[in-house]
Amino acid sequence: MVLYILFFGLFSYWSMPAALHAQSSIQGRVSNVDTGESLAGVNVFLSGTKIGTATNLNGNYRLDNIPAGGHRLVISMIGYKRQILEIVTGPNENRAINFELTPVVYEMPTIYVGNLDKKWEKHLAKFTRLFVGQTAHADSVKILNPEVLRFGTNFWGRLRAEALAPLQIENRALGYHITYYLDEFTHNGSRTRWDGEPLYTEMIPTDSAQASYWQQNRREAFYGSLRHFLLALLHNQVKKEGFRLYNHREGVYGFSSNSRYHISGRRLLRKAEENYLRHLNFFGRLEIIYTHDSEDWNFVRWQRSYHNGPRGVQTSFLELNERPVTVDASGEILEPYGATQFGYFAFQRLADATPSEYRPDSFIIAE
Numbered sequence: 001m002v003l004y005i006l007f008f009g010l011f012s013y014w015s016m017p018a019a020l021h022a023q024s025s026i027q028g029r030v031s032n033v034d035t036g037e038s039l040a041g042v043n044v045f046l047s048g049t050k051i052g053t054a055t056n057l058n059g060n061y062r063l064d065n066i067p068a069g070g071h072r073l074v075i076s077m078i079g080y081k082r083q084i085l086e087i088v089t090g091p092n093e094n095r096a097i098n099f100e101l102t103p104v105v106y107e108m109p110t111i112y113v114g115n116l117d118k119k120w121e122k123h124l125a126k127f128t129r130l131f132v133g134q135t136a137h138a139d140s141v142k143i144l145n146p147e148v149l150r151f152g153t154n155f156w157g158r159l160r161a162e163a164l165a166p167l168q169i170e171n172r173a174l175g176y177h178i179t180y181y182l183d184e185f186t187h188n189g190s191r192t193r194w195d196g197e198p199l200y201t202e203m204i205p206t207d208s209a210q211a212s213y214w215q216q217n218r219r220e221a222f223y224g225s226l227r228h229f230l231l232a233l234l235h236n237q238v239k240k241e242g243f244r245l246y247n248h249r250e251g252v253y254g255f256s257s258n259s260r261y262h263i264s265g266r267r268l269l270r271k272a273e274e275n276y277l278r279h280l281n282f283f284g285r286l287e288i289i290y291t292h293d294s295e296d297w298n299f300v301r302w303q304r305s306y307h308n309g310p311r312g313v314q315t316s317f318l319e320l321n322e323r324p325v326t327v328d329a330s331g332e333i334l335e336p337y338g339a340t341q342f343g344y345f346a347f348q349r350l351a352d353a354t355p356s357e358y359r360p361d362s363f364i365i366a367e
Helices: 108-112 118-132 208-222 226-234 297-302
Strands: 024-032 043-046 052-054 060-066 069-076 083-089 094-096 099-101 141-143 149-152 159-163 167-171 176-187 192-202 243-248 260-262 269-271 277-280 285-290 314-320 325-328 339-343
Touching (some): 069 192, 118 141, 118 149
Antiparallel strands (some): 043 052, 069 083, 149 159, 167 176, 176 192, 243 260, 243 285, 269 277
16 A cells, blocks of 8 residues: 655645735726727626616726635626626725726627527537536526527537527525626546636525525525635634535545545645745545535436435546646635546536625634
């Protein structure tokens, strides 16, 4: 048996200080790059959040209640080239950022007219399974404008997708309307990856029963998720929040049970350049077991499991594509493709995604 000794001694642990709950703001003006004229009605939002607005008649905007961490600031308006600015904000920071948008010409007929034939419908069904997911909530998610999607395939089992306009999506399981600017989507038969800019808007419930239903589903989606795990890791509450961690080191014949060792969350983080950021680093594969909930039958079918039924815990795996990756105070990995998720984390997709600032009322981090 080959013994792998994990050298994590260089990593010390810092819990996120309470001061980081202080929030910041961004304000500025959006104008036409050619004329300098102010642009009204421009959509300005932070990707993956509910934080968004539109510019006023003078082209001015303001975003408040921005948590410390990394964000993608998106500036979008029909007839102009969309801009995306990656920023990192600290607590109690007030920043001024102006934008100049470049006019572009869209051929509108190409957006809504195409060969929406049976082959396209087959690709749409596959895209929906891969993008929205196959959890119990997925049946309640609907893409309202699928006609803007175009698909391409190179080899058997591979699928590429592009959206010629923002996807408009309703999640009636969690109570969100999502405007999704899809930048990239690829599936190669074994792995799926995508990148894009979602903006969440809470839907208005018809009654108190629907409001309670949405709140319950949001709680279920949050607990056991990657964000839940990273927040527990940041605040040194991995065990309290129901997670157990193991490290797998890859040998000559891949990963095996002989290379699996228990590891403490304290060993995984070190301080980054800013007080509200942390570097996450490990080698091999991190196994993350969530003990406060069990698998469901949809997951068993999704992974074509050979065991008889759902297990009493949820098991996920994480591999780093670059080391280290940066985690902000909201539990977000800043590098778009910095890590690959397997197991339960990979099973939960858009149907179970909540805005990055969402926290259940029952989720309390002790400072």
